Amino acid sequence: MTRPAAVRFAAPDAEALATLEGRIAVLAEPGARLDQTARRLNRLTRGAVERAVASPGFAKLKRGEAMTLAWPAGVSAEAVEVVNLPPRPTVAEARKAGGTLGRAAKGAALTVIGANRRLLHELAFGAALRGYAFDAHKSTRGEDNGDSPAAITLWSAKHEEAEAAFAPRAAVAEGVFFTRDLVNEPANILTTTEFADRLVALSDLGLKVEVLEEDALEKLGMGSLLSVGQGSASPSKVVVMEWSGGDRDAAPLALCGKGVVFDTGGISLKPAQGMEEMTMDMGGAGVVAGVMKALALRKAKANVVGLVGLVENMPSGTATRPGDVVKSMKGDTIEVINTDAEGRLVLADVMWYAQERFKPAGMIDLATLTGAMIVALGNERAGLFSNDDTLCGALEKAAEAEGEGAWRLPMGDAYDELLKSDIADIKNVGGRAAGSITAAQFLGRFVKEDTPWVHIDIAGVARQSKDLPLSPKGATGWGVMALDRLVADRFEG
Structure with missing residues (x-):
């Protein structure tokens, strides 16, 4: 599905500069002397x-931004990208x-020179993330159409x-790509069954x-979850992924x-405008x-379990109605x-x-x-809500370190008054x-009460x-x- 940029590292080869195809990128800093390989390129391009x-x-470019020199003389490359980046950039500058x-690099190979920089691996990480393209359903997939990423x-x-x-x-990049692929996939392809198969x-x-x-979910008493998917032909499922490192x-x-692989709103039907974006409601x-894939790929030394509830919310003769009362696994109505x-x-x-079966640390x-x-x-930013300052603080720190915006919002007993029901334990x-x-x-x-917990509302950040x-x-x-870093910082070693 994914077409991420292929990133590799190599020793400098100044003699090959003149014949490189695609694009060449030079990392430089205003007022600073070019390194040896960049000086060779400068001579080839006549200064x-x-x-x-x-x-x-x-000089006016922000760090991480580039100036493009199209079709420079003296080399085969179609362009030279001159990137403003100091020898010791921050993580954010390197990724940018x-x-x-x-x-x-879209549609062309790109060779980066002058790359004797601190955090070069973070620069490569940024290149890989931005070099992603979702073209699974394009008839031109695999062609050099200017949209496909190439090797860096x-x-x-x-x-x-x-x-x-x-x-x-x-x-981690592979985990991000997996998440993007799932969220970008249309709902007629990513059914609950297909989603589960990809996780298996x-x-x-x-x-x-x-x-x-569904039969196992019924035996467990998951009436709340099952009520959401009962109007759909796609069966509801829960998938459990365990990493024991x-x-x-x-x-x-x-x-x-x-x-929720697609959310029509059910009987409380959403407006037509924008409903096509509800393919991302399984974000x-x-x-x-994606986190579970990343942890497995890097062999994380932590125990993490991922649980996902897969349903489709559709209106039909069997769908849950407004006013219905359902019973949760906990027993609350x-x-x-x-x-x-x-x-x-x-x-x-x-x-x-998750709590009943795994007794999690958080x-x-x-x-x-x-x-x-x-x-x-x-x-x-995503919204954070929590019952535990320590876990929430660690997550905020991890999100900030990874450049993923998050903000904690308040909770309190007074808000519970708004959820009181006249006929059940709680209303939704x-x-x-x-x-x-x-x-x-x-x-x-x-x-x-004894489970440290953070709820993350990603409605505004899952898709842009x-x-x-x-x-x-x-x-x-x-x-x-952010979650991979949280695991590394708090649950490994």
């Missing part, structure tokens, strides 16, 4: 590189530069060190994968994801899947006021099952849960006011309608990097 670096326009190159080669005297440092980042395939990486079908007796971190499950507030019904049972759920989250934070919506908070409060009813520095338009894979 064009040096003039570019000395120009006022280059990589993203610039990943975007420039980074020349460095310390190429072996850079390649070794890049290996775990490459594993991860067992080849060493994950233990189990699929719970830590101490045998260590309690795992549990990651729970909302996997939380997609992130969980829920009055369904709005069938379009379905994600919390899925997660309630998945989270309770639990994090992810969901494209509320439109109110987009109203509150736009498309820049609390009105327009504080919509994201009342959704978190609902989920909090299904968290045991514009290109970003490290991802093209469409699915972003937000959360894979």
Whole structure:
């Protein structure tokens, strides 16, 4: 499915500069002397590189941005990208530069010189992330059509060190790509069964994968989850993925994801405009899947279990109606006021099952849960809600380190008043006011008192309608990097 840029490292070969095809990128800094390989390229291009670096326009570029020299004389390359990057960039600057190159490499090979830089592996990581393209359903797939990524080669005297440092980042990139593929996939392709099959395939990486079908879910009492999918021909499922890389007796971190493969809103039908984007309503499950793949690929020394509830929310003669009362696995009864507030019904049972079965050291759920989250934070940050300052603080720190925006919002007993039902233990919506908070409060009813828990509402960040520095338009894979870092920082070693 994925067409990520192929990234490799190699020793500098100045003699090959004149005949390189595609594009050449030079890492340089305003006012600084070019390195030996870059000086060779400068001579071949009759001083064009040096003039570019000395120009006022280059000095005005932000770090990580590039100036393009099209069809330079003296070389076969179609362009030279002169990138503003100091010898000791920050992680964000290195990734941004990589993203610039990943975007420039679309449809052509690209060779990066002057790459004796600190954090070269982070530059390569940025290039890989931005070099992604989802073209599984294009008739021109595989053709050199300017949209497909190509190989990026980074020349460095310390190429072996850079390649070794890049290996775990490459594993994380594969996890991000897996998430993006799942979120970008149309719902007629990514049914609940197809989704489950793709997760079962991860067992080849060493994950233990189990699929719970509807009969098993009924026996477990997951009436809340099953109520969401009962109007669809696609069977509801729960998939459990276990990675046991830590101490045998260590309690795992549990990651729970909302996997609504398509959300019409059910009987509380959504407006037609924009409904096509509801293929991404399984974004939380997609992130969980991507994290589990990354952890397996890099052989993480931690115990992590990922659980996803896969359903399709459709209107039909068998669909749940507004006003129905359903019973959760926990035993709480829920009055369904709005069938379009379905994600919390899925997660309630998945989270309770995760705690009952695995007794986790902590639990994090992810969901494209509320439109109110987009109203509150736009498309820049995910919303965090938690009952545990330590776990939430560690997640905030990890998200900041990975450049994935997140912001913690409040919770409190007063919001529970909005969820009181006249005929059941709780209702599934609390009105327009504080919509994201009342959704978190609902989920909090299904968290045991001794379980550290964070809820992440990714409604605004799972998919973007514009290109970003490290991802093209469409699915972003937000959360894979932050959760992988959280595992590395808090649950490994």
